[in-house]
Amino acid sequence: MKDEKVEKGKKQKDNQNIAATYEKAIKLLDRYVERTKDGTFKANIDEKTAKKLGIEADVFNTIMTSMNYVNEEIRKGNFVSDENKKVYLRGETTVQQSSTISATATVSGGVTKWGVGEWWGGTFYLNSTDTGRVAGYMSLNGATAEGLNYVIKQLLGRSLPFGVASFILGLGAGWLTSQNEGNGVKVTYMLGVPPVVWVSPQ
Incomplete structure (x- = not known):
């Protein structure tokens, strides 16, 4: 029991360190990034x-790798970008992306939706109820990345980027729920092998 608490505390601290490090770096790099x-x-x-x-x-290098993945999807025609360096699925607008909220958002703290993508990666949000649903699946024996991706797709209407579900599953249900302070969580990801993912309260 003590070992579990120590491990949980370490994961939470690692999550906070990752968030602080990458969010600071992204802000510093943003002025050097241009849309071609x-x-x-x-x-x-x-x-x-x-x-x-x-x-x-x-x-x-991790941030640049993620940017290259985003660029690859743009070249393939799967993503489009705007002059503000925001990224969307082709055919999707800011309004559409902002309004992709699950029905459970009205009965639970926070919202469930896709956030607007960025040149470096993106975010999605799970309200408190949906955070519990995802964590519940993650805690099952035999839970798989494919299964987790399916659960999240039911909530968000879209599959996670490659590798993100595996990364989240590997960190465990406790890691996800530890950041839920009653309004759900915000999950931020950068693409790569493996991707970099961190969770913060909404």
């Missing part, structure tokens, strides 16, 4: 310059 004529993104900064800004090489 074909809608993809270009970072006018190298690893050495990023280091001078206080961004470690592994953090910089």
Whole structure:
């Protein structure tokens, strides 16, 4: 029991450290990123310059890798971007994305919806009830990434990006529920192998 509490505390601390590190780096890098004529993104900064800004090489490279995944999806025609460096599924507008809220949002704290994507990755939100539903599945013996992806798709109307479900499942139900303070959670992800994912309260 004591070991479980220690492990849970470590995961929560790791989650907070990841969030702080990457959110700070993204803010610092944003001014160096431009949207090109074909809608993809270009970072006018190298690893050495990023280091001078206080961004470690592994953090910089992870963010650049995620940006490259986003660019790849834009080139394939799956994503589109706008002049504000926001990213959407093709055929989807800001209004549509903001209004993708599950029916349970009206009876539970927080909202369940996809957030607007960014040049570096994206976010989605689970209200308190849906956070419990997802965590409930994750705690089952035999839970799989495919199964988790299915559960989340039922709530959000869309599958998670490649690898994100596996990453979330590996961290465990306790990691997800620990960030639910009554209004559900916000899940932020960057694409890669493996992706980088962190959870914060709504």
